[in-house]
Amino acid sequence: MQRINFLDLKEQYLQIKEEAWQAMEKVMDQTAFSGGPFVASFEEKFAAWTGAKYAVGISNGTIALQLAFQTLNIGPGDEVIVPANTFIATAWGVSHAGATPVFVDCTSDTWEIDPALIEAKITPKTKAIAGVHLYGQTFDIDAVKAIADKHNLYLVEDCAQAHGAYYKGRHVGNTGHMGCFSFYPGKNLGTFGEGGGVITNDENYYKRMCSLRNHGSTVRYYHDEIGYNWRMGGIEGAILEVKLKYIDGWNNRRKEIAARYKTEITNKAITFQAMPEWADSSYHLFVVTVADREHFMQYMNSKNIYPGLHYPVPCHLQKAYAHLGYKQGDFPNSEYLAEHCVSLPIYAELKDDAVQQVIDAINAYN
């Protein structure tokens, strides 16, 4: 039995090794290490690939969220609605901008933000909704957008897990005011190091983001507002441009694996994420739930398979947010997921025999 990890980055690196080294060498030859032409070139191609007018490359996905909120002038005294079932960084983006995350539960079957619960959380302080396309599956964008429009709120899409995910044929990140991406190495589109990006279709937001990421400056040594050093590195940009050529093929392979899991895993002990007809997932993660997770994990490990956990503690129960006063029982669906979720191995380079090994192991589980 071969060992199967939840994720393995080595194989993909070997596939693009030559091109990657050539791309890095060009950056070094031009000493274009911070921002510069390689980042600009990636931004242009990434915007085109997502169908957005503008893309801004920055240092990571957490900052992408902070940058989006700050560009929208969201700050101290403001509230932003955030799903409790997400990676904590969605909430960090709100907190680092100085605002307060207000958590809301996910649905019991799609595990994405529940639009039916949002309105009850809106107060005079609410400025925005942060929707997350979690695991690469989209949340119900039109339903959430309708609420945002009705209450005059901004919609920020956290697309950190959703490069290549589509909602009713539109690439994610284009419906809200901003779409925030992470290029962390383990993401569907991940760089060598850290990286993030924001897409938008609004020129003013684009210009302000370009300034904020670069010390609040558009002309060197003239600073229009208090800014940051959030530039993307040249090597990171160059690597992303190389990888962008392959992302559709890699995502298609993820879809093939997901389709096999969904049709060939027949063990009723496993519950799949519900996928509405409007969602076209990028399958960043393949999350399932199981009644006795500890038992299941031990069993899988005994079969030399090492699944992941995303995420064992929902945001509202994290110690970092204890001051907000949430308690166990506030968001039953997110809490259920935290206790029962398991992420099956999924990445483009996972071979058919490994997929078969996962399927066979799960079907034999009791």
Ligand SMILES: Cc1ncc(COP(=O)(O)O)c(C=O)c1O
């Ligand atoms: C949903 C979500 N939001 C935000 C982030 C933050 O991205 P980064 O790790 O690049 O800061 C991540 C990535 O880990 C994520 O999964």
